[in-house]
Amino acid sequence: MWQEWTADDAAGWVAAPASGDDKYSRGVLGVVTGSQEFPGAAVLGVEAAHRTGIGMVRYIGPRSVRQAVLARRPETVGVAGRVQAWLVGSGIDQSRRSFVLLGDLGHALAAQVPVVLDAGALDLVGTHTAPTVITPHAGELAALLTAREMPTTVDEVRAAPGEWAERAAAELGVAVLLKGAVTYVCDPDGDRYTVTAPTHWLATAGSGDVLGGILGALVATHHVQLAADAEALTALAATASWVHGEAARRASAEVGGGPVTALDIAVAVPAVIGALLAR
Ligand SMILES: NC(=O)C1=CN([C@@H]2O[C@H](COP(=O)(O)OP(=O)(O)OC[C@H]3O[C@@H](n4cnc5c(N)ncnc54)[C@H](OP(=O)(O)O)[C@@H]3O)[C@@H](O)[C@H]2O)[C@@H](O)CC1
Numbered sequence: 001m002w003q004e005w006t007a008d009d010a011a012g013w014v015a016a017p018a019s020g021d022d023k024y025s026r027g028v029l030g031v032v033t034g035s036q037e038f039p040g041a042a043v044l045g046v047e048a049a050h051r052t053g054i055g056m057v058r059y060i061g062p063r064s065v066r067q068a069v070l071a072r073r074p075e076t077v078g079v080a081g082r083v084q085a086w087l088v089g090s091g092i093d094q095s096r097r098s099f100v101l102l103g104d105l106g107h108a109l110a111a112q113v114p115v116v117l118d119a120g121a122l123d124l125v126g127t128h129t130a131p132t133v134i135t136p137h138a139g140e141l142a143a144l145l146t147a148r149e150m151p152t153t154v155d156e157v158r159a160a161p162g163e164w165a166e167r168a169a170a171e172l173g174v175a176v177l178l179k180g181a182v183t184y185v186c187d188p189d190g191d192r193y194t195v196t197a198p199t200h201w202l203a204t205a206g207s208g209d210v211l212g213g214i215l216g217a218l219v220a221t222h223h224v225q226l227a228a229d230a231e232a233l234t235a236l237a238a239t240a241s242w243v244h245g246e247a248a249r250r251a252s253a254e255v256g257g258g259p260v261t262a263l264d265i266a267v268a269v270p271a272v273i274g275a276l277l278a279r
């Protein structure tokens, strides 16, 4: 049975800092995203992570992309250091990964802290043992499973998204967030959640990159809980999807139900977090 994730569920998975907190205890997210072809994916993910509430974001990537990230979010730290979670792969073309990038990805995945694997890093699933959540759309899941000798097509995944998400979780041994108008979130332990998008304006370029940043921040800020209970990753993934949808709904409502951009979604996230904390 798939359970629809609600505002009440999500409210249990947002964190506000307490008097004893500092930027490190709140959680630091390491980010390896973006490329010369897709710098915007890095900007959007980092923006969304900051907007979700986090102690610090460390961005690791090409100089030109780092400059774009810093131009939008000067709070971002551009040097390596300790992190409590990684977000990797958005805006990266799997077929054009440089030696340096592969080194950065390998470093992130070897760190033994939870990882959000997106887009151009999805093929690295299973190469490390840290708690992992993958965030494919139907096309990416079909490609990933086909490469792992579970041949399928985009149409087949679209026809039975829950079944394919469950199969991926079981075979790959990771939590899966399969994106779509209904997002399917599951893990190998049998947790299964759906998140029905409250607006279809969400289907816009870069929207998934924003989702990655929201999820990365939620994972980093729950590093203590995750160390005790890796299954929390599934609840955090469902929460990220819920927050993402609600942010798009609010952003659209502000313009009379009109369209939103990916950046608009990220900008609307703090109000969603605030409303969840007030419940
Ligand atoms: N501003 C930026 O920097 C932005 C950067 N971005 C970055 O761009 C990169 C490429 O990401 P991408 O998902 O656009 O294409 P890609 O990985 O080739 O997909 C593989 C195949 O899957 C299919 N397919 C595609 N979408 C589908 C869907 N929703 N649901 C189902 N199927 C779908 C399609 O196959 P087809 O349907 O054509 O057979 C396609 O050939 C990625 O790193 C991302 O982060 C973007 O976020 C945009 C903003």
Ligand SMILES: Nc1ncnc2c1ncn2[C@@H]1O[C@H](COP(=O)(O)OP(=O)(O)O)[C@@H](O)[C@H]1O
Residues within 6 Å of the ligand: 137, 179, 180, 181, 182, 183, 197, 199, 200, 201, 202, 203, 204, 205, 206, 207, 208, 209, 210, 211, 244
């Ligand atoms: N028809 C739709 N209605 C609502 N949300 C959608 C729809 N199609 C896709 N989405 C959502 O939009 C986002 C698109 O992400 P993704 O496919 O990674 O695009 P991008 O790579 O451009 O960021 C996902 O969060 C997905 O759940």
